[in-house]
Amino acid sequence: MKRLLSTSMILVIVLTLFLTACNNNDNKNAITDETPKADNTQKADTPATEPAKDAVQQDNVTFDPNVFVPALPTDSTGEITLWAAWPLDSWIGHFNSVFPNVKVNLVVMDEIEGKLKTALAAGSGAPDIAFLDGGYMGNYNTIDGFEDLLQPPYNGGQYEEYFPASTWQRFMSLDGKKLISIATDIAPAVTFYRADIMEENGFPSDPVELGKYISDADNFINMAKALKAQDKYLIQWDSEPLGIYTFGIGFFNRKLEWQRNTDQFVKGLDLSKRFKQEKLASNIDFWSDEGTQAISSGKLSMTFLGNWGAEELSNKNPDTAGKFRATNLPFGAAGGWGGASLGITTQSKNKEMAWEFIRLILLNNVYANKENLESGGTPAFLPSFELLDQLEQPNEFLGGQMTGHMYQELIHKIPESISTQLDGKAQEIWDKGIQDALEKNIDSKTALQSIQDEVEKVLKNDIEKLKAELNIQ
Numbered sequence: 001m002k003r004l005l006s007t008s009m010i011l012v013i014v015l016t017l018f019l020t021a022c023n024n025n026d027n028k029n030a031i032t033d034e035t036p037k038a039d040n041t042q043k044a045d046t047p048a049t050e051p052a053k054d055a056v057q058q059d060n061v062t063f064d065p066n067v068f069v070p071a072l073p074t075d076s077t078g079e080i081t082l083w084a085a086w087p088l089d090s091w092i093g094h095f096n097s098v099f100p101n102v103k104v105n106l107v108v109m110d111e112i113e114g115k116l117k118t119a120l121a122a123g124s125g126a127p128d129i130a131f132l133d134g135g136y137m138g139n140y141n142t143i144d145g146f147e148d149l150l151q152p153p154y155n156g157g158q159y160e161e162y163f164p165a166s167t168w169q170r171f172m173s174l175d176g177k178k179l180i181s182i183a184t185d186i187a188p189a190v191t192f193y194r195a196d197i198m199e200e201n202g203f204p205s206d207p208v209e210l211g212k213y214i215s216d217a218d219n220f221i222n223m224a225k226a227l228k229a230q231d232k233y234l235i236q237w238d239s240e241p242l243g244i245y246t247f248g249i250g251f252f253n254r255k256l257e258w259q260r261n262t263d264q265f266v267k268g269l270d271l272s273k274r275f276k277q278e279k280l281a282s283n284i285d286f287w288s289d290e291g292t293q294a295i296s297s298g299k300l301s302m303t304f305l306g307n308w309g310a311e312e313l314s315n316k317n318p319d320t321a322g323k324f325r326a327t328n329l330p331f332g333a334a335g336g337w338g339g340a341s342l343g344i345t346t347q348s349k350n351k352e353m354a355w356e357f358i359r360l361i362l363l364n365n366v367y368a369n370k371e372n373l374e375s376g377g378t379p380a381f382l383p384s385f386e387l388l389d390q391l392e393q394p395n396e397f398l399g400g401q402m403t404g405h406m407y408q409e410l411i412h413k414i415p416e417s418i419s420t421q422l423d424g425k426a427q428e429i430w431d432k433g434i435q436d437a438l439e440k441n442i443d444s445k446t447a448l449q450s451i452q453d454e455v456e457k458v459l460k461n462d463i464e465k466l467k468a469e470l471n472i473q
Contacts (some may be wrong), residue, residue: 068364070098072356079103080350080357081127083112085340091361091368098360102353113139120145120345128348129357132181134170134339138419141174142470147344147351148178154344154355156182159363162382166416171341174420175470176254180343182362183380185372187306187338188410189247192313194301195325195399201226207401211327217271220330224280227301233282234302236291238275238438242268244304247335250417251426251455255472256463258455260430261448269437269444271331276438292316304329306337307378307407314397322399326406334413339380378407422459422466429454 076099082088084106092104107127109115113136119125120143132140140146149156156179160168163183171181191214199205203223204213214220224234235241245268246260253259275281284294286303294300295317305312313324329335342362344354361368362381369384373391385408394400430451437447456463466472 068098068360068366070356071359072099072352074098075101076353077101078350078353079105080129080348080354081105081107082129082131082357083107083109083116083127084131085110085112085133090371094367095357095360099353099356104357119347124347126345126347128350128354129342129344131184132171132341132343134183134341135419137171137180138174138421138423140180140343141172141419142421142466145346146180147346147348148173148180149182149344149355150179153352162363163380164382164411164414166336166414167339167380167411169416170339170418171343174254174418174466175472181341182343182358183339183341184362184368185339186378186380186411186414187308187336188378188407188414189244189304189329189333189335189337190307190309190326190407190410191329192303192305192309192324192326194298194320194323196323197227197232197298197301201230205325207325207327207406210325214330215328215332217331221274221278221280224275225278228280232299232301233280233284235275235281236284236286236300236303238281239272239434240281240304241271241275241331242434244268244329245271245331245333247304247329247333248337248417249335249415250419251423251430252418252420254418256420256422256467258452261452265448266444268331269434269447272434273438273441273444277441296320306339307376307403308338310376310395310397310403321397325398325401326403328406328410334410334415336411336414336417341380373404376403378411420466422462425459425462426455429458 079102082092082104085108087108088106092106095104096102112131113133116126116130117139119127120140126145147154159182164186167183167186168179169176171183172179191211193210195205198210201223203226204210214223220234227234242265246265249259249264251258251260282294282300284300285291286295286300291300295303295313296319303309303313307326310324310326314321342358344351344358348354365381365384365387369379369381370387370391372379373384373388374393376393376395379385385404388404388408392402392404394402433447433451433454436442437444442450
């Protein structure tokens with residue numbers, strides 16, 4: 001699953017978490033001030049009756065983003081089942097260091113989506129916790145298969161301000177009323193480029209300097225022309241500049257209104273037509289064997305991926321170690337590619353412990369988020385970045401570049417993107433319309449309006465039905 005590669009190597013290290021007292025109130029899943037302390041927990045340095053340093057008071061709940069406070073006794077027994085796309089042994093190991101008597105059944109599968117949809121539709125067979133790919137949230141954000149984490153006993157709304165707004169919104173129901181899952185990570189889209197080739201041709205090779213340079217579309221085109229003379233290319237396909245210009249923007253908003261007919265898309269399509277006219281695309285697929293060879297030879301001197309792309313490039317092209325660097329997207333664009341979340345299914349038989357797993361692993365600084373930062377990733381939980389200077393390591397594949405602060409800045413620029421169950425059909429219409437516009441050099445405004453008209457015609461009944469089901473006005 002390419003879009004989930006951002007976290008595939010961060011799940012390795014088992015760390016030790018200092019526990020504070022077990023707090024409870026009438027609602028045993030709320031973090032409050034008056035819970036008997038479990039015998040196997042360590043007392044916090046800060047008294048339970050006083051907010052810890054930098055703690056935040058919300059809805060009568062004291063939340064300290066640096067400390068995990070168990071809401072259930074740490075000698076609780078039971079089991080939970082977790083479906084994931086890759087091994088999460090380190091997460092489970094850490095969870096069991098806190099809750100040693102809770103068995104976690106991990107089921108690893110390459111393609112979760114189909115099996116999960118089937119189990120949810122059948123009303124049985126689903127896990128307690130499921131990893132959800134952000135790109136497939138349209139499968140889940142209009143159904144009742146997942147717990148609403150805004151409601152008691154979860155009260156997840158207290159954590160909202162600790163996530164980028166676009167990330168938090170991404171994992172809500174389509175009508176924006178329910179929180180389906182908690183984000184594990186964010187993957188800002190970035191430019192990976194061959195610094196040696198830039199330098200050899202007199203272009204900026206420093207990430208900051210090149211980032212500023214390619215923000216100007218004319219500069220980018222001039223660079224593409226110069227490199228083309230050496231049979232080197234900056235893009236794969238004619239349509240790629242449009243994709244970069246509008247990275248991560250979905251087809252519809254929450255009111256199911258079409259979003260891809262704005263001046264931003266006009267500019268992007270105009271730019272793609274310029275690249276086609278100048279024949280500046282390599283027409284080589286990055287993911288193919290030919291693409292791997294083109295990266296190694298420098299024929300593809302630049303590529304645009306989520307920040308997990310450094311790992312992907314390193315795996316595909318180890319011979320290029322030290323030659324690549326990372327910087328922002330061209331044309332002043334910003335977007336995301338990847339990111340996942342954890343949700344609790346309505347079928348779960350141990351919802352309270354499933355929530356403890358999510359809280360322990362994702363909603364504190366000292367475990368999964370720490371792993372993420374150590375490996376050059378970008379956790380969704382923003383307080384984690386307080387540890388960035390302490391934890392970040394130079395990326396040897398990127399010539400020792402320290403990318404953390406750049407990625408931290410980029411995640412705040414990712415636009416809100418909503419997935420819907422209509423996206424598959426819309427994608428087919430979009431791809432055909434854009435290809436026609438490029439092949440026939442159709443005026444960009446005209447082409448985009450034609451695409452919108454076709455989408456609204458073909459999907460009219462589906463849109464109206466979905467609006468009625470969700471009471472969308």
